[in-house]
Amino acid sequence: MVIPNFKYDLSESTSRKDIYKALAEIMDPEIPTISITDLGIVHDVKIVDKFSVEITLIPTFAGCPALKFLEDLVRDKIGMLGFRNVEVKTTFDEQWNTNMITEKGLEGLKKHGLAPPEKHDGLIQIDILEKIKCPHCGSVNTALKSPFGPTLCRSIHYCNDCLNAFEQFKPV
């Protein structure tokens, strides 16, 4: 069981619940089957007053080009709830890793045809990138082709059984 890294107490207030619900509807711009809350990048939600809220995100990769775009999405979405001032910040206080993706998030990755990342203890070795389960046929008779793929968060693999190339959301 993965413990989601939401720091908000859902019973605290309706507004907080609404914000959480709205954030859970924002999908990753590069993988539209996983929400940003399931991805684990919402670090903190702070309601300042009736009109103002501060939302802090943690980047998946330092060079992720989707980050600025995501900040705008969050600002628009939460603004629609009636908050006039929505401040979206990015922090490295907490370092994102793929263990922070929720079970629902892992399912979302599969729906997009991506092999989900293996759980790890912080030390990524090349062998955990080998023998990744093929998302098409389920075989583990697969090989890592390249640790880099079409986006920073993906690696490229090949299935020796169904002879398809596939991508993994790579563990970091």
Added chain:
Amino acid sequence: MNYSKQQLAAIKNLLYKIADDQLIIGHRNSEWTGLGPILEEDIAFSSIAQDKIGQSFHVYEILHSLGENDPDTTAFIRKANEYKCCHLVEFPIGEYDFSLVRNFLFNHAEAQRFDMLSGSSFEPLGKLAKKYRGEIKYHTMHSDTWIRQLSQATEESKIRMQRALDDTFNLALGIFEESPEFTTLVEMKVFDGENALRDKWLDVIIPKIESAGLTLPQKNSWKPAYGGRSGKHTEHLLPLINEMSEVFKIDPKAQW
């Protein structure tokens, strides 16, 4: 934490060295986009470029929070002698063997640097270092794989890899040019210094070089290419900066 003027200058200098190395090697790596020998390598070099330039951005952001210019201005508008990058990162991409061996030597230095910095008393950098360690793991994984494979493939590839190592090694030693104020950083427990970093780096790369069947240049031939950290650069840096900043300079106030 309150820093003295001297302490702050030492921290800023360290941040400039780190970010400028990342920005310049990131730009060099991006020059393989569209030219990689195979598609996967094209993608790998482009991804590594994206990582490194993205990483430099957040280091420039820390500098901005310490009173320096904003990241774009810092990256694009400085004079060449204001950059603190080492000579290794400045050289043109050359042949593929050169770029690979350069990345191998640089990536391992960076991996060790961020490992050391993850315990830094200067928290903003310590936090970034923890994050970057995980990302750089993929960069070292990439260069390790190719060094091993190409050093043991054909006669030509072996000769090329050895020659690339011979050509880049003194440049790589230039990464570890100590700054005069490094004792301040050590005292403050911000960073243990370039000499300590070089020793850790050698411990990592020597076994990898040997197991690939390559020969490390003799110690009496080691002549570190110093100068970059004090703004004395090779003739390759200025054309690179001009090209990199060409679009930005057309309209520095444009909103992207």
